[in-house]
Amino acid sequence: DIVLTQSPASLAVSLGQRATISCRASESVDSYGNSFMHWYQQKPGQPPKLLIYRASNLESGIPARFSGSGSRTDFTLTINPVEADDVATYYCQQSNEDPFTFGSGTKLEIK
Amino acid sequence: DVQLQESGPGLVKPSQSLSLTCTVTGYSITSDYAWNWIRQFPGNKLEWMGYISYSGSTSYNPSLKSRISITRDTSKNQFFLQLNSVTTEDTATYYCARWGGNYEHAMDYWGQGTSVTVSS
Numbered sequence: 349d350i351v352l353t354q355s356p357a358s359l360a361v362s363l364g365q366r367a368t369i370s371c372r373a374s375e376s377v378d379s380y381g382n383s384f385m386h387w388y389q390q391k392p393g394q395p396p397k398l399l400i401y402r403a404s405n406l407e408s409g410i411p412a413r414f415s416g417s418g419s420r421t422d423f424t425l426t427i428n429p430v431e432a433d434d435v436a437t438y439y440c441q442q443s444n445e446d447p448f449t450f451g452s453g454t455k456l457e458i459k
Numbered sequence: 460d461v462q463l464q465e466s467g468p469g470l471v472k473p474s475q476s477l478s479l480t481c482t483v484t485g486y487s488i489t490s491d492y493a494w495n496w497i498r499q500f501p502g503n504k505l506e507w508m509g510y511i512s513y514s515g516s517t518s519y520n521p522s523l524k525s526r527i528s529i530t531r532d533t534s535k536n537q538f539f540l541q542l543n544s545v546t547t548e549d550t551a552t553y554y555c556a557r558w559g560g561n562y563e564h565a566m567d568y569w570g571q572g573t574s575v576t577v578s579s
Contacts, residue, residue, distance in 0.1 A: 386565035395554055395569035396505070402564055439505060443564050447520040450505035 350374050350442050354451035360459040366428040369454045371440035376420040384444035387416055387425045389436045390453075396439060400425065432458060461485040463555045463570035471549075471577050477542040481555030481570060482535070489513050489533050493558045495566065496529060496540045498551040506551075510558060511538050545577045 351374040361367045377384045383403035388396035398407045400416035403423060413434075415426045427434055435458060440451040467479035481494065488494050493510040500506070509519035511529045519527050523542070531538040542549060552574050556566040 382564070384564050386563070388566075395556075395572055396566070397569070398563070398565050398567050401567075405563070407563070407565075407567070437503065441505075441565070443558070443560075446518055447522070448507040450507070453503055453505075 349447055350377065350445055350449050352440050352442060352449055352451035354438075354440060354454050356454060357452070358455040358457065360457045361427075361430045362459045363432060364429040366426060367430050367434070367456055369425040369438050369440075369456075371418075371423045371425070371451050373421045373423075373442060377442040377444035378420050379444055383419045383423070384442055385416075385418065385423045386441045386443065387414075388439045388441065389434075390439065391436045399438075427456070430456075430458070461557065461568045463557065463568055465553060465555050465570045465573040467553075467573060467575070469574055469576060471545055471575060472579055473546055473577055474544055477540070477545050477549060477575060477577070479540040479553055479555075479573065479575070480537055481539070482537050483557075484536070486557075488531060488536055488538060491559075491561070493518075493560055494529075494531070494538045495556045495558050497554045497556055497566070499554065499572070500551045508540070508542075547577050549575070550577045551575060 353372045387400040390396045404416045437453045437455045462484045493512045495510040496508040526543045528541045552572040554572045555570045557568040
């Protein structure tokens with residue numbers, strides 16, 4: 349299975365500043381010119397919500413404050429500027445290979 | 460709009476089978492996409508369990524392969540999860556979700572989740 353290691357486990361950022369979350373895969377999640385890494389936001393009591401698909405594509409309806417980058421084994425989710433509504437846990441997920449796997453999550457708080 | 464809704468018992472006894480239903484509205488499960496079950500354990504770890512595709516083919520997480528079955532009722536636009544021989548380790552919130560293998564390649568719609576406790 350592809351193991352996804354997220355860092356940091358928790359992050360405190362001031363309003364209006366930048367938050368950066370990393371996800372490292374144990375092997376490449378690239379195929380056919382695509383990076384099959386995705387990012388989700390989960391708030392308490394809610395299901396995960398898709399933010400970024402295939403590494404850098406913004407899902408419809410998601411604010412442009414969210415962006416993703418990376419390829420092969422190293423990926424980053426950036427939130428800039430951070431707003432109060434962004435308090436949540438963020439997960440990466442790969443779909444390049446069965447079984448699909450998720451990172452352990454990064455909890456974002458406001459400083 | 461596409462909506463998914465899980466339903467099923469909230470309490471299951473150890474060694475019994477866990478059975479859940481996902482009802483989909485706003486999209487036919489036979490048109491396209493793959494229809495997934497994902498669970499989230501206490502402590503928030505997410506685990507992909509498996510899917511049934513629009514054509515009826517299935518894929519399961521090998522960690523569950525001997526215990527899991529995903530089926531569907533196309534007339535009701537529902538798909539189902541059966542997990543056999545459950546233990547307390549299967550206590551989790553269970554989500555159904557849509558996966559677009561030909562599109563985003565990600566889970567774009569999720570149900571609200573249903574909490575299942577395995578306990579005697």
